[in-house]
Amino acid sequence: MDLIERNVLTLWAGLPDYLRSTIWILIVTVAVILSVAFTTLWERKVIGWMQLRKGPNRVGSVFGLIPGIFQPFADVIKLLVKEVVVPSQANKALFRIAPAITLIPAFATWAVMPLDPSLVIADLDAGLLYVLSLTSVGVYGVILAGWASNSKYAFLGAMRSAAQIVAYEIAMGFALVGVVMAAGTLNLGDIVRAQAGGVSQWFLIWLFPLFVVYLIAGVAETNRAPFDVAEGESEIVAGFHVEYSGIAFALFFLAEYANMILIATLTAVFFLGGWLSPFEGVLPAGHFLAQPGFHWLFVKLFFFLTCFMWYRATFPRYRYDQIMRLGWKVLIPVTLVWIAVEAALVHFGIGPWSTP
């Protein structure tokens, strides 16, 4: 056993760099896709429980233990065999590539995500900017889908989404300015390392207003309830993807959930110390609960992911002008004020961060 392990390790070390990173990319991508599949199931389950229902419980109850565990696969197969209808007046090429454009940035962002103390696919110094720029590219898929469908409802959805994302991106960017000021770096791994030393060092505490703003902006950015006016089914049928069917629709669905996982992970990385253990400094250093690792990141992102579903089950949908008001008149001023407060704190040396 030991021999096999050693052989595998030497083989792994002997691989050229690009092959190793390609393998990591494949692993992370497949993991994200599987997580997305099970996130859809988890959402239906959670909302089901909140509404005193059972949720999906038919497909693949393995020995009666986990009823409904294969529901995502059943859904995918169903959507794959359905016809993808392209409206005759649609702009065909754009109509077809729009779902891919929404999906690709959601996956590409994982390249700079610090998953583990030593594991990050691309240790980019401008990682935070990379994240911001890719999340803003995702909106193109929505806009193109709405425009290329040549349908009024889809177009309205696309316009709503564009205005909403531009508005909330500013709040999100400002919230991250605060994180950058506290960490003194744009590198995501270093941002996590800057929060080392126990829960009291997490940016959550000192940057709490920015954390709240980031979380709200994240929900808005992913077009999730209560900010899901881009598809608001009570007003504009299904918004930007009203003309999509089959697997093309599923790609939008996939992108939405991939973005949810992404925002949940980013919140954990920026404000809750990513892969750092919450028991650091409380328990002795050798204790297994005090070790940093991917499992802590997973716990944190799972919490936020569940929060996304909780919001959806709890809040009624915002009215569109109220969304705009919240973004421009509430969230942005809050971030501006807190950045000023933080600058003062940094200047007078109050707080966990040291002036470099």
Add this chain to the structure above:
Amino acid sequence: MLVQILFYGFSLLLIAAALGVIVTRNPVHSALCLVVAFFTSAALWLLIEAEFLAIVLVLVYVGAVMVLFLFVVMMLDINVEEVRKGFTRHAWVGWVAAFVVIAQIVGVYWFKGLGIDATVGAAPLPEGYSNTRALGEVLYTQYVYPFELAAVLLLVAIVAAIALTMRRRPGLKAQDVAKQVAVRREDRVRLVKMPAERRDEGSAP
């Protein structure tokens, strides 16, 4: 070798996209071609290890500016005939501008008086060199005043743009959202206490 293939690939794509911006008839397609052009030039910048500039180009132009551009272009009902009126009459301005730009590019390439030698590529940077860090160090020490001046200038532009476009139209019935948000239950619902009534045995409900 790989870098060269990437460079020529992205360059061709960039030129094609740039041509597409001016050649396609549909303004939305033009705007999308411009997005592709921004992306490919960002990729070219990545090849010379200017990752900060590349990412910022995508962030600012693709992520913000072009979204708004598309937003406007999609809503416009452009009469192409109307726009093309006088195309040949004013074409010479375009020719002059194009000539000047081409002359500048050729000048950078052929005359090395500026200290730029465009015939050789950028020298590979040492291991561990961070473009982002280097830019930040220069921007916040040596060029801190120009940098902040530019920031203030942009702020002034924002305020000016808002001041120019904001107008109060009389007779507009807008909702006062602050008032709506401040509504309490007591303003809307009145709970009335009344004794329970016993239903008479004989009468129909």
